[in-house]
Amino acid sequence: MICEKPHKNLLDFAEGRLSAPEHAEVEAHLAACPDCREFLGVLQDITSVIDSRASVKASDDFTRRVVNSAGQSAAPARVVPxxxxxxxxxxxxxxxxxxxxxxxxxxxxxxxxxxxxxxxxxxxxxxxxxxxxxxxxxxxxxxxxxxxx
Amino acid sequence: MHYPDDNSLIKALKSRDDEAFRVFVDRYRDSVTRVAIGFTGNRDDAEDVAQDVFLEVYRSIDKFRQRAALSTWLYRIAVNRSLNFIRRASRKRVVPFTGQYGDGNDRFEQQDPAGNPNSSDSPEEEMGRAEMAAALDSALAMLPDNQRTAFVLHRYEDLSYKEIAVIMKRSVGSVESLIFRARQGLQKSLYKFYRENIG
Missing domain, CATH: 1.20.5 (Single alpha-helices involved in coiled-coils or other helix-helix interfaces)
Structure with a gap:
């Protein structure tokens, strides 16, 4: 059964951002709504993607590449014929x-x-x-x- | 050479000290890459943008008047360069909002959604995560630039509302509102994805 009006705080619920009363309210809705429970699963996957990106680090040779590029961009100007x-x-x-x-x-x-x-x-x-x-x-x-x- | 604070680092950067520039890049490269990936969606493009950001700082450091912190200035450049990147990219292709992931770009096949090369997930799990990554990118692309910026700075860089307000030159209340609306907008777009593809 499709939920006509999914709870507006599902993303916040998935990310643990709700206060205790708000959390309880969403839990009560989820207990009665299989559609929102399934959608919550999608949001939890999305949250996992966001967490992965929020922990990304630049590659090991990044600094070397940037410093080399900066050195090339600081080269003397071309001599005009x-x-x-x-x-x-x-x-x-x-x-x-x-x-x-x-x-x-x-x-x-x-x-x-x-x-x-x-x-x-x-x-x-x-x-x-x-x-x-x-x-x-x-x-x-x-x-x-x-x-x- | 040690640069204990921004002032000493800025002074050395303005005198074109190569070691200072190396230290500067090392200190901020992960932060700039994380901001960029909030707009590009993959690490390769994020590093291209991040490289542009640092080269821009290298070229423009003499114009930096220190009215704001060095990190504030750096974040502003990172956001501007990231927005320029996605505007150029959107003129070339449309990010699909279907069950297919990305645009057939090999990057999605070779990396996990965060761009990390080594994943222990099964192929089915990787496919699922790639789909979710594409859905997230599509949902983020539908946000107005200011909402997306505030969301990325808060969620990807863990900056406070106050820090974001300084970077974006807005009030704290305005930033709070932007992030609230961004999250509402994301949920709405992702629910549409769920209904069209899964539910």
């Missing part, structure tokens, strides 16, 4: 020259643009210079002359 160094330097120089050239050209363009801007600003300022004759007063003056006439 000379031609790699030269090609890397040439590439870096070309990049630097392109960057500086771009900056130089950019500054020239910027200076010319600034010169044009200052010339335009002068002319516009002249056209817009209304400090002695605002547009509104100029129009009013025209109108008043015509009106008087």
């Amino acid at each position: 000379f031609y790699r160094i030269v090609t890397d330097l040439v590439a870096a120089s070309i990049l630097a020259a392109a960057l500086l050239g771009g900056i130089y050209v950019g500054r020239g363009v910027g200076d010319a643009a600034r010169d044009r801007t200052s010339l335009i600003e002068e002319k516009v300022r002249y056209i817009n210079d209304m400090s002695h004759e605002p547009v509104e007063s100029f129009i009013l003056t025209l109108y008043s002359d015509d009106h008087e006439k």
Whole structure:
């Protein structure tokens, strides 16, 4: 007969982790439930596997293997071939020259643009210079002359 | 050379003292292997992971600021490397949850579930234990990482809730809850195995 609701503390019971009252409660359930008794057998086997793993030790040559691996990982770095160094330097120089050239050209363009801007600003300022004759007063003056006439 | 405490050992490790590294590995190799086997399920893989752990310490010892104990740091690395191993392994194969054991890996045929080479059990008994080992591995694989970690550290390494709380950077209450839920989850998964294969 299959137990519809196996006791929730069976694993703890198998591992001897229950208090005396809890242990007694599970024992009473097991006395009446063959399915849980059989399942308890499975849990006891599982507990045995866990105990085996909890007592495992590293193999005898483990330390030697680890120390050897560490020694190899601490070996000096590989020497870079000379031609790699030269090609890397040439590439870096070309990049630097392109960057500086771009900056130089950019500054020239910027200076010319600034010169044009200052010339335009002068002319516009002249056209817009209304400090002695605002547009509104100029129009009013025209109108008043015509009106008087 | 004798290294009576962690401080002297750490100092020697940082100065790349080979003898200190040998002593360090000897002192902790069984613990690290036990933590790893809680995730890998067999000793060969556990030793591969353990070797990675010690090499990581060898490479990174200069970064160790001694805010925690050396063993705490070592356990954290062991857990991380073990979790990385099972994530890589799960991408390659699925652990079967049937009456067959393992994945046909010879390791299960040559070793007992703990990886010990010499077993006095009969072939039938070895087959039964291998099945149980596979069932345990499947049940552990179904736990969330934090529950599995807490369970392994407690059950395989016999660490206290307080020690585990420091390693996992959680409260003691949180660790207690994780282990409780892990055990409940294991029983549930193992009962399913029992119903499908035995009962």
